[in-house]
Amino acid sequence: AQRAALASWSGPAGTADGRPVKLLANVADAASAVAAGSEPVTGIGLFRTELCFLDRAEEPSVEEQAEIYARVLAPYAGEGRHVVVRTLDAGSDKPIAFATHPDEENPALGVRGLRLSFADPGLLHRQLDAVAIAAERTGTETWVMAPMVATVAEARDFGSAVRERGLKPGVMIEVPSAALLAHQVLEEVDFLSIGTNDLTQYTMAADRMATDLAHLTDPWQPAVLQLVAIAAEAGRRAGKPVGVCGEAAADPLLACVLVGLGITSLSMAAAAVRPVGARVSGVVAATCEEMAEAALAAVDPATARSAALAVAGA
Numbered sequence: 093a094q095r096a097a098l099a100s101w102s103g104p105a106g107t108a109d110g111r112p113v114k115l116l117a118n119v120a121d122a123a124s125a126v127a128a129g130s131e132p133v134t135g136i137g138l139f140r141t142e143l144c145f146l147d148r149a150e151e152p153s154v155e156e157q158a159e160i161y162a163r164v165l166a167p168y169a170g171e172g173r174h175v176v177v178r179t180l181d182a183g184s185d186k187p188i189a190f191a192t193h194p195d196e197e198n199p200a201l202g203v204r205g206l207r208l209s210f211a212d213p214g215l216l217h218r219q220l221d222a223v224a225i226a227a228e229r230t231g232t233e234t235w236v237m238a239p240m241v242a243t244v245a246e247a248r249d250f251g252s253a254v255r256e257r258g259l260k261p262g263v264m265i266e267v268p269s270a271a272l273l274a275h276q277v278l279e280e281v282d283f284l285s286i287g288t289n290d291l292t293q294y295t296m297a298a299d300r301m302a303t304d305l306a307h308l309t310d311p312w313q314p315a316v317l318q319l320v321a322i323a324a325e326a327g328r329r330a331g332k333p334v335g336v337c338g339e340a341a342a343d344p345l346l347a348c349v350l351v352g353l354g355i356t357s358l359s360m361a362a363a364a365v366r367p368v369g370a371r372v373s374g375v376v377a378a379t380c381e382e383m384a385e386a387a388l389a390a391v392d393p394a395t396a397r398s399a400a401l402a403v404a405g406a
């Protein structure tokens with residue numbers, strides 16, 4: 093019966109007592125964007141643009157990029173929906189021939205994500221031009237966020253480049269420094285999206301690809317939850333949305349904890365949307381808050397999880 097309830101759940105997205113929580117999809121291309129449209133989502137919370145270019149030796153022209161982005165944006169035109177486009181997150185686990193810096197000693201800590209634009213701002217500016225063209229052509233509400241932001245100055249520069257093009261700027265919270273300064277970062281941009289995969293990697297100093305470090309790269313790590321709490325609280329005070337788009341959002345129990353911490357949207361692989369939506373809709377906001385408190389008080393992931401589960405009562 094539980095499985096049937098899960099399969100049939102189709103919204104509205106939010107807690108049992110009506111606190112809204114936006115459910116969004118993570119996508120890589122037009123095909124996954126169209127497929128996600130059959131799930132109960134209000135849009136795309138993470139379009140990983142670099143995945144469109146894994147096989148490209150050369151940077152695609154602005155026009156070609158605009159066409160690619162428009163195909164992802166088009167299914168989400170219309171009132172109340174939006175797409176969050178992430179600018180190139182090239183480097184480390186996502187090498188892109190025309191962007192990644194070769195021969196780095198330590199690529200995860202190197203010139204990746206927004207840092208690529210330090211030496212070559214043109215790459216970012218051409219991509220933003222292409223996104224603006226795609227947004228204009230499709231009429232889809234388009235937000236743009238930068239990966240791997242570490243400083244307030246980076247958020248400021250990115251924010252003004254995005255605003256100049258009439259789009260809504262945000263940044264990903266993936267580096268502990270950005271989480272700790274979330275309040276100041278939010279003075280520069282309109283939203284935050286927490287990438288728990290990298291935030292966990294950098295908080296725990298543990299490679300996200302290393303299977304033998306999985307006990308460290310667990311998003312239930314209380315230190316990671318503390319950083320999420322700081323970012324969510326900054327968003328609440330600023331009246332700006334703070335979402336989660338890392339794997340953590342796809343864990344139904346952890347999703348309740350994130351809601352309890354004050355997260356306003358959850359973006360995940362399309363297949364996770366119904367289980368997460370169903371679980372969140374089964375608890376009231378106050379219970380989510382108690383679950384969050386219990387998880388934050390734990391000293392390790394297993395205890396955080398069982399404490400949240402005990403509060404949820406199932």
Ligand code: PEP
Pocket residue numbers: 138140181266286287288289290291337338339
């Ligand atoms: C993350 O780091 O959590 C994230 C969503 O980005 P990616 O997994 O693409 O690095």
Ligand code: MG
Pocket residue numbers: 239266287289290
């Ligand atoms: Mg990331």
